[in-house]
Amino acid sequence: MNPERRFLTGHWLVLAGVLAGALALAMPASGGSATQGGAFPTSGKALYQKACMACHGPDGKGEPAERLGFEPLPPSFTDCSFATREANRDWLKVSQEGGPARGFNRIMPAFGGALSKEQLVAVINYTRHFCRDKRWPRGELNLPRPMFTTKAFPEDEAGIQSVYDTSDPGGSVKNKVFYETRIGPRGQLEITVPYNWVEVSDPGGGTTWQNGLGDSAISYKQVLYASLDTGAIVALGGEVILPTGDQDKGLGKGTSRFEPYVAYGQILPAQFFFEFQGGGAIPYDGAKANEEVFGRLAVGRCFYTGQYGRRWTPMVELLASKEMVSGEDTQWDVAPQFQVTLSARQHVRLGLAARIPLSQTDTRDVQYGLYLVWDWFDGGLFEGW
Ligand code: HEC
Structure with a gap:
């Protein structure tokens, strides 16, 4: 087995865990919108910790490849050159409908069923604080x-x-x-x-x-x-x-x-x-x-x-x-x-x-x-x- 494969199989459990967590969150989705978002916190920070941190990391830099064991890696929200370019509208779309909605990887889950629009806005606003250099125009x-x-x-x-x-x-x-x-x-x-x-x-x-x-x-x-x-x-x-x-x-x-x-x-x-x-x-x-x-x-x-x-x-x-x-x-x-x-x-x-x-x-x-x-x-x- 080449080292790359061993690395991947060695981490399939982590990946499965992360995906299962994300899926559990995304599942109530199909259930209907009456309870949408009800089971989740409303503050951007608490939401981030619950729904995004497993992949995007506590510091917004993205968990390292050794932890995640999948590609592509999540981008770093601390990299202002990346993190200031897209409007909230574009990030909302990805968070609501999942990576493929903007031609990204499906590992980035769709939260539209689990979280309300207000919660998604709150969590996106929270991710914005990871870029510290305010000179970059939004x-x-x-x-x-x-x-x-x-x-x-x-x-x-x-x-x-x-x-x-x-x-x-x-x-x-x-x-x-x-x-x-x-x-x-x-x-x-x-x-x-x-x-x-x-x-x-x-x-x-x-x-x-x-x-x-x-x-x-x-x-x-x-x-x-x-x-x-x-x-x-x-x-x-x-x-x-x-x-x-x-x-x-x-x-x-x-x-x-x-x-x-x-x-x-x-x-x-x-x-x-x-x-x-x-x-x-x-x-x-x-x-x-x-x-x-x-x-x-x-x-x-x-x-x-x-x-x-x-x-x-x-x-x-x-x-x-x-x-x-x-x-x-x-x-x-x-x-x-x-x-x-x-x-x-x-x-x-x-x-x-x-x-x-x-x-x-x-x-x-x-x-x-x-x-x-x-x-x-x-x-x-x-x-x-
Ligand atoms: C299962 C892991 C996982 C979880 C959970 C996750 N993401 Fe992601 N996210 C990714 C990956 C992987 C990418 C990069 C996809 C690519 O480059 O194709 C990504 C990309 C993104 C992007 C970048 C889109 C762009 O325009 O470049 C945003 C914004 C984002 N995620 C927000 C969130 C938010 C908000 C949450 C929590 C509500 C979240 N993600 C939860 C894995 C995850």
């Missing part, structure tokens, strides 16, 4: 991603976004691949690489389509303020856009630009929220691009299928930008859109938008946008469905 403040307004919440995400401009002439299909990674409790680095198709005028008086790399960007943002009590999150960011696109082909501006911005997200009552981003663009070579200021506002509401199911978020963005040269008017657009979570773990999301010009409508046409994002910290792209 997952509730991670509002849905609008198509054009940059979020304040730092992410570990990767994705693609395409925007199709129907203007004729002057159409384009602008695609970008982006990769975001959190740095410490409040920072985030992002790299963006675009690949575009653009319709440009040719010397003969007509137009031709060009395609190639666009202007790539690297950006950093830092959360300055985040509070679950006020439901607000504010971040300061800066983006450096590099002239990697061929200017002669109309694929790039031919100069570096710096875009400082502030991003603000606010939770409102009844699942409403808004997000704001205001900033500017400062070109290195003023002869090639103009200075610009912009303001973007997104307002939306989250809807859920079932109590903790798929999240649908209709949103509308109001977008304003102005080039800082005399005679230039402010450009206004409105962008109705929605986002939907695709995976059971809600870590793969799709966004669809239309961007409708409200000004200069003689030269500008509707644009259609699409993105797919994957929160890679939450699991592999094909995990958790």
Whole structure:
């Protein structure tokens, strides 16, 4: 017998004991809801000790493999990087319906029958105290991603976004691949690489389509303020856009630009929220691009299928930008859109938008946008469905 097997069989008793305990708790479940939770304590701490501690450990770190003898091991609630990311709603779902409800292991039992919603909320709130570092913003403040307004919440995400401009002439299909990674409790680095198709005028008086790399960007943002009590999150960011696109082909501006911005997200009552981003663009070579200021506002509401199911978020963005040269008017657009979570773990999301010009409508046409994002910290792209 190899050592690994011996380890597992040596501990099957522990596992059986723990599972039997958890099952005993989960069993009255099917009995009906009249007595639901009645036999159990109401304080979060007492509930934790009775229902969760056997696996998650007295200190929230998870009992060690030698004690449990099964995989996967419970995660550590003291690891703030893990323990602050998900909103209470997501943890309630796992505790009520069991691990598989979010694509996790079935060893994480379903307590929905044994414990009432109030008890589950109490025990989840209790697990939150294991993370001691309050700088980590809570997952509730991670509002849905609008198509054009940059979020304040730092992410570990990767994705693609395409925007199709129907203007004729002057159409384009602008695609970008982006990769975001959190740095410490409040920072985030992002790299963006675009690949575009653009319709440009040719010397003969007509137009031709060009395609190639666009202007790539690297950006950093830092959360300055985040509070679950006020439901607000504010971040300061800066983006450096590099002239990697061929200017002669109309694929790039031919100069570096710096875009400082502030991003603000606010939770409102009844699942409403808004997000704001205001900033500017400062070109290195003023002869090639103009200075610009912009303001973007997104307002939306989250809807859920079932109590903790798929999240649908209709949103509308109001977008304003102005080039800082005399005679230039402010450009206004409105962008109705929605986002939907695709995976059971809600870590793969799709966004669809239309961007409708409200000004200069003689030269500008509707644009259609699409993105797919994957929160890679939450699991592999094909995990958790
Ligand atoms: C039988 C052992 C066991 C018991 C009892 C148990 N858990 Fe778990 N729990 C696990 C395991 C194992 C995982 C990790 C599952 C995975 O990674 O696939 C987990 C994961 C979790 C997660 C993380 C979900 C996420 O989003 O990553 C939460 C939250 C959680 N448990 C809460 C609780 C609460 C609250 C209780 C008590 C009411 C409890 N657990 C009782 C074994 C258990």
